[in-house]
Amino acid sequence: MLESYGPVLILILLSSALAALVLGLSSIMGPRGLGRGARDTYESGIIPTTSARQRFPVRFALLAMLFLVFDIEVIFFYPWAVIFRRLGLYGLIEMLLFIGLLFVGYIYAFKKGALNWE
């Protein structure tokens, strides 16, 4: 069974080799030492206004939580979709119940403004 993952293994090996090659070449051929600006966040870009190490708003965590819930919902669609014909109407009702309950959650989050960024 695992033999069929040979191409994946080749892909992993090739991408690791490429990463090693690029990093190795830049460490051999690149300039040494830390000149002016080499330690900046963006060496030739905008100057950061504040430190990145500060507390982020709770909105990010809330959005991640909502994403997680609906991500799991979608995960359940895959095994359902591949046996949709076998389950027939029974499966459709089952899934509609599932989606319906989660849709209540969606409406709730929407009404409470959890999906608005401003």
Place this chain on the structure above:
Amino acid sequence: MFLFLLLAVVAVAASIAMITARNSIHSALFLVVDFFCLAVLYLTLNAEFLAAVQIVVYAGAIMVLFLFVITLLNPGNEETDDRLRGQRPLAVALGLALLVEVALLLRTQAIRDRLGDFPPATSFFEQVQTRINGTPTAPIGNVQAIGIELFTTYVLPFEVVSIVLLLAVIGAVVLAKRQLR
């Protein structure tokens, strides 16, 4: 067997690195390594769908949530000393106790009979195949086997999952609402 040993060593090493890392972001990244090891372990157990879910949900969505929570709690203040004194020896003692318990349990014949052989003589999806088709030869895929079990035998748990997820949405919105205003 070699693959299992390799994965087990990497997974345990990543776990140890995760709990000893001073920087919480580094801990989270070691956890990603752990999740990937588990995904490949699922692959070796012929559970392709679970492996994909492990990467999509755990290494994807749950890690995003973890990172946002870490940034919410201010990553600048790394913990320098033990907040809970005497926690470490207690944790080691309890962990060892649990390990001994599991080892003793696995040596019990009654438990071994219930667990069956490892690796099992007939895999989960061969069993489902036999039940559906009456013969193990007509091939159905791994995802189909999970789907058939999930939507027939385990309908109730499946529907309860939607209630649990609904509660997660409501809980998250209620907890974050005060700050949103």
